[in-house]
Amino acid sequence: MQTASHQLKGSLYILFSALMYATLPVLVKLAYAQGLTPESTLFLRYLFSFLLLVVVLAGIKKEPVLTLKPLVFVQGALLTAGGLFYFFALEYLSAGLTTVIFFAHPALVALFGIFIYREAVVPRVLGGLALALSGIYVLSGLQNASSLTSADGIIYALLACLCYALYSLVGQKTLADSKPLSITATIALIAIFIVAPLFPTDASVIFYLTWPQLVIAVLMACLNTLLAVLFFLKGLQQIGATRATLISTAEPVFCLILAYLILGETLTLKEIIGSGMVLASMFLAIRTVDHAPVEPEAVKREHM
Structure with missing residues:
Protein backbone atom coordinates (compact mmCIF):
# COMPACT_ATOMS: atom_id res chain seq x y z
CA MET A 1 0.00 0.00 0.00
CA GLN A 2 1.28 3.43 -0.90
CA THR A 3 1.61 5.83 2.06
CA ALA A 4 1.56 9.61 2.25
CA SER A 5 5.32 9.64 2.88
CA HIS A 6 5.94 7.67 -0.30
CA GLN A 7 3.77 10.09 -2.27
CA LEU A 8 5.53 13.09 -0.75
CA LYS A 9 8.85 11.52 -1.70
CA GLY A 10 7.57 11.13 -5.25
CA SER A 11 6.58 14.79 -5.36
CA LEU A 12 10.05 15.81 -4.20
CA TYR A 13 11.61 13.56 -6.85
CA ILE A 14 9.62 15.37 -9.54
CA LEU A 15 10.51 18.76 -8.08
CA PHE A 16 14.22 17.91 -8.13
CA SER A 17 13.85 16.66 -11.71
CA ALA A 18 12.33 20.02 -12.68
CA LEU A 19 15.28 21.82 -11.08
CA MET A 20 17.73 19.69 -13.06
CA TYR A 21 15.87 20.39 -16.30
CA ALA A 22 15.89 24.10 -15.44
CA THR A 23 19.69 24.24 -15.58
CA LEU A 24 19.50 23.56 -19.32
CA PRO A 25 19.13 27.18 -20.56
CA VAL A 26 22.24 28.34 -18.69
CA LEU A 27 24.33 25.43 -19.97
CA VAL A 28 23.00 25.86 -23.51
CA LYS A 29 24.07 29.51 -23.54
CA LEU A 30 27.52 28.45 -22.40
CA ALA A 31 27.61 25.74 -25.08
CA TYR A 32 26.65 28.20 -27.83
CA ALA A 33 29.32 30.60 -26.58
CA GLN A 34 31.84 27.78 -27.06
CA GLY A 35 30.76 27.20 -30.68
CA LEU A 36 28.34 24.28 -30.34
CA THR A 37 25.16 24.19 -32.43
CA PRO A 38 21.71 23.17 -31.15
CA GLU A 39 21.96 19.83 -32.97
CA SER A 40 25.46 19.04 -31.70
CA THR A 41 24.46 20.04 -28.18
CA LEU A 42 21.46 17.71 -28.29
CA PHE A 43 23.60 14.83 -29.57
CA LEU A 44 26.32 15.32 -26.94
CA ARG A 45 23.72 15.47 -24.19
CA TYR A 46 22.42 12.00 -25.04
CA LEU A 47 25.83 10.52 -25.85
CA PHE A 48 27.44 11.40 -22.54
CA SER A 49 24.30 10.43 -20.65
CA PHE A 50 24.51 6.94 -22.11
CA LEU A 51 28.22 6.65 -21.34
CA LEU A 52 27.66 7.70 -17.73
CA LEU A 53 24.86 5.17 -17.33
CA VAL A 54 27.05 2.40 -18.72
CA VAL A 55 29.60 3.20 -16.00
CA VAL A 56 26.95 3.30 -13.27
CA LEU A 57 25.00 0.20 -14.30
CA ALA A 58 27.68 -2.11 -15.67
CA GLY A 59 30.64 -0.89 -13.64
CA ILE A 60 29.13 -0.01 -10.26
CA LYS A 61 25.72 -1.65 -9.84
CA LYS A 62 26.55 -4.72 -11.99
CA GLU A 63 23.13 -4.55 -13.61
CA PRO A 64 21.97 -4.76 -17.24
CA VAL A 65 22.42 -1.46 -19.05
CA LEU A 66 19.47 -1.79 -21.41
CA THR A 67 15.91 -2.97 -21.16
CA LEU A 68 14.35 -4.62 -24.21
CA LYS A 69 10.73 -3.92 -23.35
CA PRO A 70 8.98 -2.71 -26.53
CA LEU A 71 7.24 0.15 -24.73
CA VAL A 72 10.60 1.55 -23.59
CA PHE A 73 11.63 1.90 -27.23
CA VAL A 74 8.36 3.72 -27.87
CA GLN A 75 9.06 5.96 -24.87
CA GLY A 76 12.57 6.74 -26.12
CA ALA A 77 11.33 7.61 -29.58
CA LEU A 78 8.68 9.89 -28.10
CA LEU A 79 11.13 11.76 -25.87
CA THR A 80 13.65 12.20 -28.67
CA ALA A 81 11.00 13.34 -31.14
CA GLY A 82 9.61 15.77 -28.57
CA GLY A 83 13.06 17.27 -28.04
CA LEU A 84 13.65 17.68 -31.75
CA PHE A 85 10.22 19.21 -32.33
CA TYR A 86 10.85 21.64 -29.48
CA PHE A 87 14.14 22.77 -31.03
CA PHE A 88 12.45 23.15 -34.43
CA ALA A 89 9.65 25.23 -32.89
CA LEU A 90 12.19 27.62 -31.40
CA GLU A 91 13.42 28.38 -34.93
CA TYR A 92 9.99 29.80 -35.82
CA LEU A 93 8.40 31.04 -32.59
CA SER A 94 9.39 33.09 -29.58
CA ALA A 95 10.57 31.19 -26.53
CA GLY A 96 7.50 32.39 -24.62
CA LEU A 97 4.99 31.06 -27.11
CA THR A 98 6.84 27.77 -27.51
CA THR A 99 6.94 27.35 -23.74
CA LEU A 111 -7.07 14.00 -20.14
CA PHE A 112 -5.36 10.89 -21.51
CA GLY A 113 -4.75 9.49 -18.01
CA ILE A 114 -8.46 9.45 -17.26
CA PHE A 115 -9.17 7.24 -20.26
CA ILE A 116 -5.98 5.14 -20.39
CA TYR A 117 -5.23 4.50 -16.69
CA ARG A 118 -8.61 5.55 -15.25
CA GLU A 119 -6.89 8.03 -12.97
CA ALA A 120 -9.13 9.91 -10.56
CA VAL A 121 -8.65 13.64 -11.09
CA VAL A 122 -9.88 15.36 -7.94
CA PRO A 123 -10.91 19.06 -7.87
CA ARG A 124 -7.59 20.20 -6.39
CA VAL A 125 -5.71 18.62 -9.29
CA LEU A 126 -7.96 20.35 -11.80
CA GLY A 127 -7.55 23.65 -9.95
CA GLY A 128 -3.80 23.21 -9.80
CA LEU A 129 -3.68 22.38 -13.48
CA ALA A 130 -5.60 25.53 -14.40
CA LEU A 131 -3.38 27.61 -12.11
CA ALA A 132 -0.19 26.16 -13.60
CA LEU A 133 -1.25 26.82 -17.18
CA SER A 134 -2.39 30.33 -16.27
CA GLY A 135 0.92 31.06 -14.56
CA ILE A 136 2.93 29.86 -17.55
CA TYR A 137 0.74 32.00 -19.79
CA VAL A 138 1.64 35.04 -17.68
CA LEU A 139 5.33 34.09 -17.77
CA SER A 140 5.29 33.84 -21.57
CA GLY A 141 4.30 37.46 -22.12
CA LEU A 142 1.73 36.54 -24.75
CA GLN A 143 -0.55 39.31 -23.55
CA ASN A 144 1.41 41.78 -25.70
CA ALA A 145 2.94 39.35 -28.19
CA SER A 146 2.23 39.19 -31.91
CA SER A 147 4.16 36.02 -32.70
CA LEU A 148 1.19 33.90 -33.82
CA THR A 149 2.40 34.09 -37.41
CA SER A 150 4.15 30.78 -38.08
CA ALA A 151 1.94 27.78 -38.69
CA ASP A 152 5.03 25.55 -38.90
CA GLY A 153 6.27 26.69 -35.51
CA ILE A 154 2.90 26.17 -33.86
CA ILE A 155 2.65 22.67 -35.32
CA TYR A 156 6.15 21.77 -34.12
CA ALA A 157 5.40 23.06 -30.60
CA LEU A 158 2.12 21.14 -30.48
CA LEU A 159 3.90 17.98 -31.61
CA ALA A 160 6.50 18.47 -28.87
CA CYS A 161 3.72 18.91 -26.33
CA LEU A 162 1.93 15.78 -27.56
CA CYS A 163 5.13 13.70 -27.59
CA TYR A 164 5.99 14.64 -24.02
CA ALA A 165 2.48 13.91 -22.78
CA LEU A 166 2.55 10.47 -24.39
CA TYR A 167 6.09 9.90 -23.06
CA SER A 168 4.84 10.53 -19.52
CA LEU A 169 1.93 8.13 -19.88
CA VAL A 170 4.02 5.40 -21.49
CA GLY A 171 6.61 5.88 -18.74
CA GLN A 172 3.99 5.15 -16.09
CA LYS A 173 3.35 1.80 -17.79
CA THR A 174 6.98 0.78 -18.42
CA LEU A 175 7.93 1.38 -14.78
CA ALA A 176 5.69 -1.51 -13.75
CA ASP A 177 8.35 -4.04 -14.80
CA SER A 178 11.53 -2.10 -15.71
CA LYS A 179 14.13 -0.20 -13.66
CA PRO A 180 14.43 3.58 -14.09
CA LEU A 181 18.19 3.55 -14.75
CA SER A 182 17.89 0.94 -17.49
CA ILE A 183 14.98 2.84 -19.01
CA THR A 184 17.04 6.05 -18.99
CA ALA A 185 20.02 4.32 -20.63
CA THR A 186 17.83 2.76 -23.29
CA ILE A 187 16.16 6.09 -24.04
CA ALA A 188 19.56 7.79 -24.34
CA LEU A 189 20.82 5.14 -26.77
CA ILE A 190 17.67 5.40 -28.85
CA ALA A 191 18.14 9.17 -29.00
CA ILE A 192 21.72 8.73 -30.23
CA PHE A 193 20.60 6.48 -33.06
CA ILE A 194 17.89 8.95 -34.03
CA VAL A 195 19.86 12.20 -33.81
CA ALA A 196 23.17 11.05 -35.37
CA PRO A 197 21.74 10.02 -38.77
CA LEU A 198 19.52 13.11 -38.93
CA PHE A 199 22.41 15.50 -38.17
CA PRO A 200 25.65 13.69 -39.15
CA THR A 201 27.70 16.86 -39.50
CA ASP A 202 26.73 18.13 -36.06
CA ALA A 203 27.27 14.70 -34.49
CA SER A 204 30.85 14.65 -35.79
CA VAL A 205 31.73 17.35 -33.25
CA ILE A 206 32.59 14.50 -30.87
CA PHE A 207 35.90 14.05 -32.74
CA TYR A 208 37.19 17.58 -32.08
CA LEU A 209 35.70 18.69 -28.76
CA THR A 210 37.55 21.36 -26.82
CA TRP A 211 37.93 21.01 -23.06
CA PRO A 212 35.29 23.67 -22.27
CA GLN A 213 32.86 21.97 -24.67
CA LEU A 214 33.56 18.61 -23.04
CA VAL A 215 32.91 19.97 -19.54
CA ILE A 216 29.64 21.55 -20.64
CA ALA A 217 28.55 18.36 -22.40
CA VAL A 218 29.25 16.24 -19.31
CA LEU A 219 27.37 18.69 -17.08
CA MET A 220 24.40 18.61 -19.44
CA ALA A 221 24.47 14.82 -19.42
CA CYS A 222 24.61 14.66 -15.62
CA LEU A 223 22.07 17.36 -14.80
CA ASN A 224 19.69 17.76 -17.73
CA THR A 225 19.39 14.14 -18.83
CA LEU A 226 20.73 11.63 -16.32
CA LEU A 227 19.41 13.12 -13.08
CA ALA A 228 16.41 14.88 -14.62
CA VAL A 229 15.03 11.82 -16.41
CA LEU A 230 15.93 9.40 -13.62
CA PHE A 231 14.19 11.39 -10.88
CA PHE A 232 11.19 12.07 -13.10
CA LEU A 233 10.77 8.33 -13.68
CA LYS A 234 11.24 7.55 -9.98
CA GLY A 235 8.68 10.18 -9.04
CA LEU A 236 6.33 8.81 -11.67
CA GLN A 237 6.37 5.47 -9.84
CA GLN A 238 5.20 7.13 -6.65
CA ILE A 239 2.47 9.56 -7.71
CA GLY A 240 1.41 8.79 -11.29
CA ALA A 241 1.59 10.73 -14.54
CA THR A 242 -1.03 13.44 -13.94
CA ARG A 243 0.38 14.79 -10.67
CA ALA A 244 4.00 14.25 -11.71
CA THR A 245 3.58 16.27 -14.88
CA LEU A 246 1.78 19.03 -12.99
CA ILE A 247 4.58 19.40 -10.44
CA SER A 248 7.14 19.43 -13.27
CA THR A 249 5.66 22.75 -14.42
CA ALA A 250 7.85 24.33 -11.73
CA GLU A 251 10.64 24.11 -14.31
CA PRO A 252 10.10 27.57 -15.86
CA VAL A 253 10.09 29.10 -12.38
CA PHE A 254 13.45 27.50 -11.62
CA CYS A 255 14.70 28.74 -15.01
CA LEU A 256 13.88 32.33 -14.07
CA ILE A 257 15.59 32.00 -10.69
CA LEU A 258 18.75 30.44 -12.15
CA ALA A 259 18.89 33.02 -14.93
CA TYR A 260 18.70 35.77 -12.30
CA LEU A 261 21.34 34.23 -10.04
CA ILE A 262 23.82 33.05 -12.68
CA LEU A 263 23.24 35.19 -15.77
CA GLY A 264 22.12 38.36 -14.02
CA GLU A 265 18.74 38.48 -15.78
CA THR A 266 16.19 40.50 -13.81
CA LEU A 267 12.69 39.38 -12.85
CA THR A 268 9.79 41.57 -13.90
CA LEU A 269 6.58 41.91 -11.88
CA LYS A 270 4.82 39.78 -14.49
CA GLU A 271 7.38 37.01 -14.09
CA ILE A 272 7.12 37.11 -10.31
CA ILE A 273 3.33 36.79 -10.50
CA GLY A 274 3.50 33.94 -13.01
CA SER A 275 6.11 32.13 -10.95
CA GLY A 276 3.94 32.44 -7.86
CA MET A 277 0.98 30.93 -9.70
CA VAL A 278 3.02 27.93 -10.83
CA LEU A 279 4.39 27.39 -7.32
CA ALA A 280 0.85 27.58 -5.94
CA SER A 281 -0.29 24.93 -8.42
CA MET A 282 2.57 22.71 -7.28
CA PHE A 283 1.46 23.14 -3.66
CA LEU A 284 -2.04 22.00 -4.61
CA ALA A 285 -0.63 18.94 -6.35
CA ILE A 286 1.45 17.94 -3.32
CA ARG A 287 -1.48 18.50 -0.93
CA THR A 288 -3.70 16.31 -3.10
CA VAL A 289 -1.50 13.21 -2.83
CA ASP A 290 -2.77 12.55 0.69
CA HIS A 291 -6.28 11.96 -0.64
CA ALA A 292 -5.82 10.62 -4.17
CA PRO A 293 -6.14 6.91 -5.07
CA VAL A 294 -3.02 5.05 -6.11
CA GLU A 295 -2.50 4.14 -9.76
CA PRO A 296 -1.76 0.39 -10.05
CA GLU A 297 1.14 0.96 -12.43
CA ALA A 298 2.82 3.35 -10.01
CA VAL A 299 2.89 1.10 -6.94
CA LYS A 300 6.18 -0.67 -7.58
CA ARG A 301 9.17 1.30 -6.23
CA GLU A 302 12.79 1.29 -7.28
CA HIS A 303 15.45 1.36 -4.57
CA MET A 304 18.90 2.59 -5.60
Missing part, protein backbone atom coordinates in the same frame (compact mmCIF):
# COMPACT_ATOMS: atom_id res chain seq x y z
CA VAL A 100 3.22 28.00 -23.37
CA ILE A 101 2.32 25.43 -26.00
CA PHE A 102 4.79 22.84 -24.66
CA PHE A 103 3.69 23.22 -21.05
CA ALA A 104 0.12 22.51 -22.04
CA HIS A 105 1.15 18.85 -21.77
CA PRO A 106 -0.17 18.48 -18.19
CA ALA A 107 -3.66 19.04 -19.56
CA LEU A 108 -3.09 16.32 -22.16
CA VAL A 109 -1.69 13.93 -19.55
CA ALA A 110 -4.66 14.55 -17.27
Whole structure:
Protein backbone atom coordinates (compact mmCIF):
# COMPACT_ATOMS: atom_id res chain seq x y z
CA MET A 1 0.00 0.00 0.00
CA GLN A 2 1.28 3.43 -0.90
CA THR A 3 1.61 5.83 2.06
CA ALA A 4 1.56 9.61 2.25
CA SER A 5 5.32 9.64 2.88
CA HIS A 6 5.94 7.67 -0.30
CA GLN A 7 3.77 10.09 -2.27
CA LEU A 8 5.53 13.09 -0.75
CA LYS A 9 8.85 11.52 -1.70
CA GLY A 10 7.57 11.13 -5.25
CA SER A 11 6.58 14.79 -5.36
CA LEU A 12 10.05 15.81 -4.20
CA TYR A 13 11.61 13.56 -6.85
CA ILE A 14 9.62 15.37 -9.54
CA LEU A 15 10.51 18.76 -8.08
CA PHE A 16 14.22 17.91 -8.13
CA SER A 17 13.85 16.66 -11.71
CA ALA A 18 12.33 20.02 -12.68
CA LEU A 19 15.28 21.82 -11.08
CA MET A 20 17.73 19.69 -13.06
CA TYR A 21 15.87 20.39 -16.30
CA ALA A 22 15.89 24.10 -15.44
CA THR A 23 19.69 24.24 -15.58
CA LEU A 24 19.50 23.56 -19.32
CA PRO A 25 19.13 27.18 -20.56
CA VAL A 26 22.24 28.34 -18.69
CA LEU A 27 24.33 25.43 -19.97
CA VAL A 28 23.00 25.86 -23.51
CA LYS A 29 24.07 29.51 -23.54
CA LEU A 30 27.52 28.45 -22.40
CA ALA A 31 27.61 25.74 -25.08
CA TYR A 32 26.65 28.20 -27.83
CA ALA A 33 29.32 30.60 -26.58
CA GLN A 34 31.84 27.78 -27.06
CA GLY A 35 30.76 27.20 -30.68
CA LEU A 36 28.34 24.28 -30.34
CA THR A 37 25.16 24.19 -32.43
CA PRO A 38 21.71 23.17 -31.15
CA GLU A 39 21.96 19.83 -32.97
CA SER A 40 25.46 19.04 -31.70
CA THR A 41 24.46 20.04 -28.18
CA LEU A 42 21.46 17.71 -28.29
CA PHE A 43 23.60 14.83 -29.57
CA LEU A 44 26.32 15.32 -26.94
CA ARG A 45 23.72 15.47 -24.19
CA TYR A 46 22.42 12.00 -25.04
CA LEU A 47 25.83 10.52 -25.85
CA PHE A 48 27.44 11.40 -22.54
CA SER A 49 24.30 10.43 -20.65
CA PHE A 50 24.51 6.94 -22.11
CA LEU A 51 28.22 6.65 -21.34
CA LEU A 52 27.66 7.70 -17.73
CA LEU A 53 24.86 5.17 -17.33
CA VAL A 54 27.05 2.40 -18.72
CA VAL A 55 29.60 3.20 -16.00
CA VAL A 56 26.95 3.30 -13.27
CA LEU A 57 25.00 0.20 -14.30
CA ALA A 58 27.68 -2.11 -15.67
CA GLY A 59 30.64 -0.89 -13.64
CA ILE A 60 29.13 -0.01 -10.26
CA LYS A 61 25.72 -1.65 -9.84
CA LYS A 62 26.55 -4.72 -11.99
CA GLU A 63 23.13 -4.55 -13.61
CA PRO A 64 21.97 -4.76 -17.24
CA VAL A 65 22.42 -1.46 -19.05
CA LEU A 66 19.47 -1.79 -21.41
CA THR A 67 15.91 -2.97 -21.16
CA LEU A 68 14.35 -4.62 -24.21
CA LYS A 69 10.73 -3.92 -23.35
CA PRO A 70 8.98 -2.71 -26.53
CA LEU A 71 7.24 0.15 -24.73
CA VAL A 72 10.60 1.55 -23.59
CA PHE A 73 11.63 1.90 -27.23
CA VAL A 74 8.36 3.72 -27.87
CA GLN A 75 9.06 5.96 -24.87
CA GLY A 76 12.57 6.74 -26.12
CA ALA A 77 11.33 7.61 -29.58
CA LEU A 78 8.68 9.89 -28.10
CA LEU A 79 11.13 11.76 -25.87
CA THR A 80 13.65 12.20 -28.67
CA ALA A 81 11.00 13.34 -31.14
CA GLY A 82 9.61 15.77 -28.57
CA GLY A 83 13.06 17.27 -28.04
CA LEU A 84 13.65 17.68 -31.75
CA PHE A 85 10.22 19.21 -32.33
CA TYR A 86 10.85 21.64 -29.48
CA PHE A 87 14.14 22.77 -31.03
CA PHE A 88 12.45 23.15 -34.43
CA ALA A 89 9.65 25.23 -32.89
CA LEU A 90 12.19 27.62 -31.40
CA GLU A 91 13.42 28.38 -34.93
CA TYR A 92 9.99 29.80 -35.82
CA LEU A 93 8.40 31.04 -32.59
CA SER A 94 9.39 33.09 -29.58
CA ALA A 95 10.57 31.19 -26.53
CA GLY A 96 7.50 32.39 -24.62
CA LEU A 97 4.99 31.06 -27.11
CA THR A 98 6.84 27.77 -27.51
CA THR A 99 6.94 27.35 -23.74
CA VAL A 100 3.22 28.00 -23.37
CA ILE A 101 2.32 25.43 -26.00
CA PHE A 102 4.79 22.84 -24.66
CA PHE A 103 3.69 23.22 -21.05
CA ALA A 104 0.12 22.51 -22.04
CA HIS A 105 1.15 18.85 -21.77
CA PRO A 106 -0.17 18.48 -18.19
CA ALA A 107 -3.66 19.04 -19.56
CA LEU A 108 -3.09 16.32 -22.16
CA VAL A 109 -1.69 13.93 -19.55
CA ALA A 110 -4.66 14.55 -17.27
CA LEU A 111 -7.07 14.00 -20.14
CA PHE A 112 -5.36 10.89 -21.51
CA GLY A 113 -4.75 9.49 -18.01
CA ILE A 114 -8.46 9.45 -17.26
CA PHE A 115 -9.17 7.24 -20.26
CA ILE A 116 -5.98 5.14 -20.39
CA TYR A 117 -5.23 4.50 -16.69
CA ARG A 118 -8.61 5.55 -15.25
CA GLU A 119 -6.89 8.03 -12.97
CA ALA A 120 -9.13 9.91 -10.56
CA VAL A 121 -8.65 13.64 -11.09
CA VAL A 122 -9.88 15.36 -7.94
CA PRO A 123 -10.91 19.06 -7.87
CA ARG A 124 -7.59 20.20 -6.39
CA VAL A 125 -5.71 18.62 -9.29
CA LEU A 126 -7.96 20.35 -11.80
CA GLY A 127 -7.55 23.65 -9.95
CA GLY A 128 -3.80 23.21 -9.80
CA LEU A 129 -3.68 22.38 -13.48
CA ALA A 130 -5.60 25.53 -14.40
CA LEU A 131 -3.38 27.61 -12.11
CA ALA A 132 -0.19 26.16 -13.60
CA LEU A 133 -1.25 26.82 -17.18
CA SER A 134 -2.39 30.33 -16.27
CA GLY A 135 0.92 31.06 -14.56
CA ILE A 136 2.93 29.86 -17.55
CA TYR A 137 0.74 32.00 -19.79
CA VAL A 138 1.64 35.04 -17.68
CA LEU A 139 5.33 34.09 -17.77
CA SER A 140 5.29 33.84 -21.57
CA GLY A 141 4.30 37.46 -22.12
CA LEU A 142 1.73 36.54 -24.75
CA GLN A 143 -0.55 39.31 -23.55
CA ASN A 144 1.41 41.78 -25.70
CA ALA A 145 2.94 39.35 -28.19
CA SER A 146 2.23 39.19 -31.91
CA SER A 147 4.16 36.02 -32.70
CA LEU A 148 1.19 33.90 -33.82
CA THR A 149 2.40 34.09 -37.41
CA SER A 150 4.15 30.78 -38.08
CA ALA A 151 1.94 27.78 -38.69
CA ASP A 152 5.03 25.55 -38.90
CA GLY A 153 6.27 26.69 -35.51
CA ILE A 154 2.90 26.17 -33.86
CA ILE A 155 2.65 22.67 -35.32
CA TYR A 156 6.15 21.77 -34.12
CA ALA A 157 5.40 23.06 -30.60
CA LEU A 158 2.12 21.14 -30.48
CA LEU A 159 3.90 17.98 -31.61
CA ALA A 160 6.50 18.47 -28.87
CA CYS A 161 3.72 18.91 -26.33
CA LEU A 162 1.93 15.78 -27.56
CA CYS A 163 5.13 13.70 -27.59
CA TYR A 164 5.99 14.64 -24.02
CA ALA A 165 2.48 13.91 -22.78
CA LEU A 166 2.55 10.47 -24.39
CA TYR A 167 6.09 9.90 -23.06
CA SER A 168 4.84 10.53 -19.52
CA LEU A 169 1.93 8.13 -19.88
CA VAL A 170 4.02 5.40 -21.49
CA GLY A 171 6.61 5.88 -18.74
CA GLN A 172 3.99 5.15 -16.09
CA LYS A 173 3.35 1.80 -17.79
CA THR A 174 6.98 0.78 -18.42
CA LEU A 175 7.93 1.38 -14.78
CA ALA A 176 5.69 -1.51 -13.75
CA ASP A 177 8.35 -4.04 -14.80
CA SER A 178 11.53 -2.10 -15.71
CA LYS A 179 14.13 -0.20 -13.66
CA PRO A 180 14.43 3.58 -14.09
CA LEU A 181 18.19 3.55 -14.75
CA SER A 182 17.89 0.94 -17.49
CA ILE A 183 14.98 2.84 -19.01
CA THR A 184 17.04 6.05 -18.99
CA ALA A 185 20.02 4.32 -20.63
CA THR A 186 17.83 2.76 -23.29
CA ILE A 187 16.16 6.09 -24.04
CA ALA A 188 19.56 7.79 -24.34
CA LEU A 189 20.82 5.14 -26.77
CA ILE A 190 17.67 5.40 -28.85
CA ALA A 191 18.14 9.17 -29.00
CA ILE A 192 21.72 8.73 -30.23
CA PHE A 193 20.60 6.48 -33.06
CA ILE A 194 17.89 8.95 -34.03
CA VAL A 195 19.86 12.20 -33.81
CA ALA A 196 23.17 11.05 -35.37
CA PRO A 197 21.74 10.02 -38.77
CA LEU A 198 19.52 13.11 -38.93
CA PHE A 199 22.41 15.50 -38.17
CA PRO A 200 25.65 13.69 -39.15
CA THR A 201 27.70 16.86 -39.50
CA ASP A 202 26.73 18.13 -36.06
CA ALA A 203 27.27 14.70 -34.49
CA SER A 204 30.85 14.65 -35.79
CA VAL A 205 31.73 17.35 -33.25
CA ILE A 206 32.59 14.50 -30.87
CA PHE A 207 35.90 14.05 -32.74
CA TYR A 208 37.19 17.58 -32.08
CA LEU A 209 35.70 18.69 -28.76
CA THR A 210 37.55 21.36 -26.82
CA TRP A 211 37.93 21.01 -23.06
CA PRO A 212 35.29 23.67 -22.27
CA GLN A 213 32.86 21.97 -24.67
CA LEU A 214 33.56 18.61 -23.04
CA VAL A 215 32.91 19.97 -19.54
CA ILE A 216 29.64 21.55 -20.64
CA ALA A 217 28.55 18.36 -22.40
CA VAL A 218 29.25 16.24 -19.31
CA LEU A 219 27.37 18.69 -17.08
CA MET A 220 24.40 18.61 -19.44
CA ALA A 221 24.47 14.82 -19.42
CA CYS A 222 24.61 14.66 -15.62
CA LEU A 223 22.07 17.36 -14.80
CA ASN A 224 19.69 17.76 -17.73
CA THR A 225 19.39 14.14 -18.83
CA LEU A 226 20.73 11.63 -16.32
CA LEU A 227 19.41 13.12 -13.08
CA ALA A 228 16.41 14.88 -14.62
CA VAL A 229 15.03 11.82 -16.41
CA LEU A 230 15.93 9.40 -13.62
CA PHE A 231 14.19 11.39 -10.88
CA PHE A 232 11.19 12.07 -13.10
CA LEU A 233 10.77 8.33 -13.68
CA LYS A 234 11.24 7.55 -9.98
CA GLY A 235 8.68 10.18 -9.04
CA LEU A 236 6.33 8.81 -11.67
CA GLN A 237 6.37 5.47 -9.84
CA GLN A 238 5.20 7.13 -6.65
CA ILE A 239 2.47 9.56 -7.71
CA GLY A 240 1.41 8.79 -11.29
CA ALA A 241 1.59 10.73 -14.54
CA THR A 242 -1.03 13.44 -13.94
CA ARG A 243 0.38 14.79 -10.67
CA ALA A 244 4.00 14.25 -11.71
CA THR A 245 3.58 16.27 -14.88
CA LEU A 246 1.78 19.03 -12.99
CA ILE A 247 4.58 19.40 -10.44
CA SER A 248 7.14 19.43 -13.27
CA THR A 249 5.66 22.75 -14.42
CA ALA A 250 7.85 24.33 -11.73
CA GLU A 251 10.64 24.11 -14.31
CA PRO A 252 10.10 27.57 -15.86
CA VAL A 253 10.09 29.10 -12.38
CA PHE A 254 13.45 27.50 -11.62
CA CYS A 255 14.70 28.74 -15.01
CA LEU A 256 13.88 32.33 -14.07
CA ILE A 257 15.59 32.00 -10.69
CA LEU A 258 18.75 30.44 -12.15
CA ALA A 259 18.89 33.02 -14.93
CA TYR A 260 18.70 35.77 -12.30
CA LEU A 261 21.34 34.23 -10.04
CA ILE A 262 23.82 33.05 -12.68
CA LEU A 263 23.24 35.19 -15.77
CA GLY A 264 22.12 38.36 -14.02
CA GLU A 265 18.74 38.48 -15.78
CA THR A 266 16.19 40.50 -13.81
CA LEU A 267 12.69 39.38 -12.85
CA THR A 268 9.79 41.57 -13.90
CA LEU A 269 6.58 41.91 -11.88
CA LYS A 270 4.82 39.78 -14.49
CA GLU A 271 7.38 37.01 -14.09
CA ILE A 272 7.12 37.11 -10.31
CA ILE A 273 3.33 36.79 -10.50
CA GLY A 274 3.50 33.94 -13.01
CA SER A 275 6.11 32.13 -10.95
CA GLY A 276 3.94 32.44 -7.86
CA MET A 277 0.98 30.93 -9.70
CA VAL A 278 3.02 27.93 -10.83
CA LEU A 279 4.39 27.39 -7.32
CA ALA A 280 0.85 27.58 -5.94
CA SER A 281 -0.29 24.93 -8.42
CA MET A 282 2.57 22.71 -7.28
CA PHE A 283 1.46 23.14 -3.66
CA LEU A 284 -2.04 22.00 -4.61
CA ALA A 285 -0.63 18.94 -6.35
CA ILE A 286 1.45 17.94 -3.32
CA ARG A 287 -1.48 18.50 -0.93
CA THR A 288 -3.70 16.31 -3.10
CA VAL A 289 -1.50 13.21 -2.83
CA ASP A 290 -2.77 12.55 0.69
CA HIS A 291 -6.28 11.96 -0.64
CA ALA A 292 -5.82 10.62 -4.17
CA PRO A 293 -6.14 6.91 -5.07
CA VAL A 294 -3.02 5.05 -6.11
CA GLU A 295 -2.50 4.14 -9.76
CA PRO A 296 -1.76 0.39 -10.05
CA GLU A 297 1.14 0.96 -12.43
CA ALA A 298 2.82 3.35 -10.01
CA VAL A 299 2.89 1.10 -6.94
CA LYS A 300 6.18 -0.67 -7.58
CA ARG A 301 9.17 1.30 -6.23
CA GLU A 302 12.79 1.29 -7.28
CA HIS A 303 15.45 1.36 -4.57
CA MET A 304 18.90 2.59 -5.60
